Amino acid sequence: MGLPLDLQSDAAIRQTGGAPPAPYAGADLLPNAVKGAQAAQDQTSVEDALKKLNDTVKLLSNSNSLRFSIDDDTGSVVVKVMDGETDEVIRQIPSEEVLAIAKAIDQFRGMLIKEQA
Numbered sequence: 001m002g003l004p005l006d007l008q009s010d011a012a013i014r015q016t017g018g019a020p021p022a023p024y025a026g027a028d029l030l031p032n033a034v035k036g037a038q039a040a041q042d043q044t045s046v047e048d049a050l051k052k053l054n055d056t057v058k059l060l061s062n063s064n065s066l067r068f069s070i071d072d073d074t075g076s077v078v079v080k081v082m083d084g085e086t087d088e089v090i091r092q093i094p095s096e097e098v099l100a101i102a103k104a105i106d107q108f109r110g111m112l113i114k115e116q117a
Contacts, residue, residue, distance in 0.1 A: 046070060074102045 050068050057066045067080045076099065081091040094102075 071099055074099055074106065076102065 047070075050070065053068050054066075057068075061084065065082050065084050067082055069078045069080070070076070071078050076094060078099070079093045080089050082088065083090055
């Protein structure tokens with residue numbers, strides 16, 4: 001029986017003298033089409049998991065419910081606590097403000113990289 005994932009990662013980092021393990025040697029040789037197909041499969045898997053999670057929460061919820069989604073701009077997981085009767089957002093984690101800040105940071109990082117190039 002193996003170690004939990006996080007313990008395996010810690011052990012691998014200790015074995016390499018503090019450096020995280022390198023990706024497998026052929027990772028940079030994958031054609032872009034294959035990488036794109038893998039990304040599409042990953043996105044589909046995430047969307048399927050979110051749908052199942054939301055359906056399960058619906059079955060188990062009382063008047064308030066949780067909704068899980070992925071923010072399109074940042075790729076962050078968003079959890080909303082919703083009022084079951086009015087469908088009003090009671091609380092969102094991370095908040096809209098935090099998502100806006102993350103998006104602005106990503107845009108600024110992109111401008112810096114473009115300027116350096």
